[in-house]
């Protein structure tokens with residue numbers, strides 16, 4: 001160690017100690033459970049190597065690693081940019097951001113021509129809502145029960161779970177949440193007036209891989225569009241072929257003014273998010289680009305990754321369909337083998353949720369998975385669900401391995417609970 005700086009390779013105990021002291025004790029605790037005392041060291045494809053030498057299968061990473069870790073095309077594109085000009089002056093025009101914007105608009109079929117780049121998903125949720133309010137002169141937003149849109153103050157107002165609002169009195173945006181089983185809900189809210197936008201995730205990720213009923217989404221979107229409210233599809237988690245399509249909303253022909261993308265948009269290598277939208281929604285930014293800007297918006301390193309990432313996603317899209325079918329069949333077998341414990345399977349494409357009867361049952365399975373070497377993502381809004389997010393680069397053998405590990409982990413969790421892992425209705429399953 002020199003000048004008090006950490007050395008490049010730290011031992012795990014030191015990492016957890018620093019995490020506890022300088023970041024969060026609870027993050028240290030959950031990280032320690034997930035790695036069984038080891039920390040992440042390197043990643044390649046769908047495997048992550050830990051500090052104790054183990055290699056684990058990554059079907060988690062909160063939906064970022066759709067292309068796995070360090071996809072070679074993306075890494076090469078980012079390296080080239082690193083060696084040329086990683087940072088923009090922000091006063092001279094930047095060709096990398098311009099190319100990425102054109103590439104992204106073209107990828108979505110050139111129906112939504114305008115782009116704003118952020119780094120996190122919440123960045124573009126916020127800009128979409130801000131533009132909708134300025135462009136419409138209205139202030140209310142309709143979002144959906146169970147939806148997740150981020151945790152910064154504006155995005156948080158759209159996120160349904162009260163968990164992340166503890167200690168806050170009120171939010172930055174006036175939002176009403178509607179029930180996805182109620183086709184009339186949006187029309188009712190529009191009737192009450194002052195609605196700037198309708199925002200929904202076509203497939204809710206953090207809520208446990210819940211695909212919203214398409215008929216309801218169509219009716220809501222058409223009602224909103226007819227009343228001059230902007231329709232915004234948050235596909236930060238479900239878009240970019242995670243659920244099969246480049247954009248779920250556009251593929252279904254919903255009349256959307258904007259699609260929000262993030263997570264794997266930087267190829268799993270760099271942070272990048274985007275609002276891709278109509279001229280009408282973007283009009284305030286056309287009039288004044290400084291109405292909303294951020295120092296690192298359109299960052300060259302992130303934008304350099306985008307064309308490579310989209311190219312790789314398209315190359316692997318067919319394989320994604322096969323993996324999804326194989327995974328679906330495997331999960332169905334698991335459900336049949338553990339009928340008392342697995343209460344429901346949900347999801348679409350490479351975004352799958354396995355619902356357990358209680359949070360305790362889901363937690364036991366996640367712990368067993370950590371020991372057996374399969375990384376999954378819990379759901380921020382639904383503690384009974386274990387979410388699987390396999391990357392497009394996974395092979396059929398990887399999916400077989402994941403299904404076997406999962407099956408074994410559920411069996412071990414059942415046995416170690418002495419046959420008393422709570423089953424359906426919360427009763428002990430024997």
Ligand SMILES: Cc1ncc(COP(=O)(O)O)c(C=O)c1O
Pocket residue numbers: 119120121122123125148149150151201205206234235236237238262263
């Ligand atoms: C649908 C959706 N929107 C927005 C967000 C917020 O993204 P970020 O955490 O990058 O701000 C997420 C994150 O999980 C998400 O799933």
